Amino acid sequence: MKIRGDLMINLGIIGTNWITKQFVNAGEETDSFKLAHVYSRTESKAQSFIDDLSKSNISISTDLEQFFSSNDFDAVYIASPNRLHFKQAKMAIEHGKNVILEKPSASNIREFTILDQLAHQKGVYMIEAARHIHExxxxxxxxxxxxxxxxxxxxxxxxxxxxxxxxxxxxxxxxxxxxxxxxxxxxxxxxxxxxxxxxxxxxxxxxxxxxxxxxxxxxxxxxxxxxxxxxxxxxxxxxxxxxxxxxxxxxxxxxxxxxxxxxxxxxxxxxxxxxxxxxxxxxxSDNPMDSEAIEFARIINENDKAAYDKLFEYARKVNRIxxxxxxxxxxxxxxxxxx
The missing domain is CATH 3.30.360.10 (Dihydrodipicolinate Reductase; domain 2)
Structure with a gap:
């Protein structure tokens, strides 16, 4: 099943694992997101990830400040260990990036609330990637x-x-x-x-x-x-x-x-x-992330606050539970x- 978006969003990623690869593929299969920048603790891991996707001309950063200061992507997909979500998402939001966070968004509701407040202040979206509810x-x-x-x-x-x-x-x-x-x-x-x-x-x-x-x-x-x-x-x-x-x-x-x-x-x-x-x-779909990729891109491109608020309320309830x-x-x- 193919789902098509209207405008591809330049994407930065944190986490060079199978789930990140799946999201990158979903973004490109649906014309929703285009990989532009990879963060990894080591350049070799980032390059290996890019090579595995058979891509070129992709930026690499091993420093988070350098990564988030880049102007070559507008949204970041974060799939690092749970404990690191808060720090990395906070930096992303402070730099004006839209954030797609693998679930759970935070280690506790206090972190979640801080990210929520900061995202509102900066006027960006923070979306929890609960992919299966979009299928x-x-x-x-x-x-x-x-x-x-x-x-x-x-x-x-x-x-x-x-x-x-x-x-x-x-x-x-x-x-x-x-x-x-x-x-x-x-x-x-x-x-x-x-x-x-x-x-x-x-x-x-x-x-x-x-x-x-x-x-x-x-x-x-x-x-x-x-x-x-x-x-x-x-x-x-x-x-x-x-x-x-x-x-x-x-x-x-x-x-x-x-x-x-x-x-x-x-x-x-x-x-x-x-x-x-x-x-x-x-x-x-063959790629279970296709549906969430198209919806996240649509929300960002259309600035659909009503759809965003509905998803965010789900995320708030889940993280509190x-x-x-x-x-x-x-x-x-x-x-x-x-x-």
Whole structure:
């Protein structure tokens, strides 16, 4: 599926990993963003990233001040470890850049609020890259929930995937995604997708409680999160230390909506009380970031504040729920101690 934008935005990136490459490709596939500048701690990593994309004439910076002072890009996509989001986004905003932040935007709601206030002062956008809520397949789920909201009786959302970094952790190393130093763990990685599911589909919960399975250094390897709403509960299972093949289920009395995944949905079905399952036709791009790239570029190009405010309110609720969940479990990040 091809989605086309109208005006390509020059893009700077922080983070030379697979997810950054995917966003760069999505931006160019949809004529939304054009890579102009790469920041990395080492020039060799930046050059390797550029070569892997078969590109040329791309600027490289190994100094953040030099990077953000450049005039060759108008928006920056930040996909660094969670702990670094706040400092890097703050610098970007101070230099008048629009910011696209991989989720979660910040380590805590205090950082999120500071970035929000600064973005308003500088007149730029700060967008959290919750890519899956922009996909047509998620929109189909959202439409189904809206059309059957009176029968809604709860949900179970599951997203557990054995991390490629967990073997390193077991070997005594300290990958960023498994340390409180870098605001890692299951909840602040795969869990963000599931909380977005709940917020977009069901709204703001009244109560939040997280029960994690702690690893040796105090980070959560997996856990269960309960979001209590007025008339129903949403139960969430997340994990980076094991694989789960449980579907995500949304309940409507005798009917159940089945999603094959809580974060990367590829199939949606409806089941009735006779166990008859009917697949719901949907579409999905080969690159799951295509839809968010076209929407982010549209918001920036058209200065669509209404659409931006809606996305930002989702992000605010999600980041607040994440912190409430951590606090309910006594899970403290090093970033929390900086104030």
């Amino acid at each position: 047509p397949i998620f929109k189909k789920v959202q439409e189904y929930v809206d059309n059957n909201r009176e029968q809604l009786t709860g949900a179970t959302i599951s997203y557990m995937k054995y991390s490629s970094k967990f073997d390193d952790f077991l070997a005594g190393k300290k990958p960023n995604v498994f340390t409180t130093d870098f605001s890692g763990g299951a909840l602040y990685d795969l869990g963000v997708y599931t909380v977005y599911d709940a917020v977009v589909l069901f709204g703001q919960p009244e109560e939040v409680k997280y029960q994690p399975e702690f690893l040796e250094d105090g980070i959560d390897g997996s856990g269960s999160l309960t979001l209590k709403y007025k008339d129903f509960d949403v139960n969430i299972i997340v994990g980076k230390t094991k694989n789960s093949y449980l579907p995500t289920e949304i309940y409507f009395g005798k009917k159940t909506l089945l999603l094959d995944n809580g974060g990367d949905i590829t199939k949606v079905s409806e089941a009735d009380d006779k166990k008859e399952i009917k697949e719901i036709p949907t579409t999905k 994440l912190e409430q969940a951590r606090m309910s479990a006594g899970l403290v990040f090093e970033a929390d101690k900086e104030y």
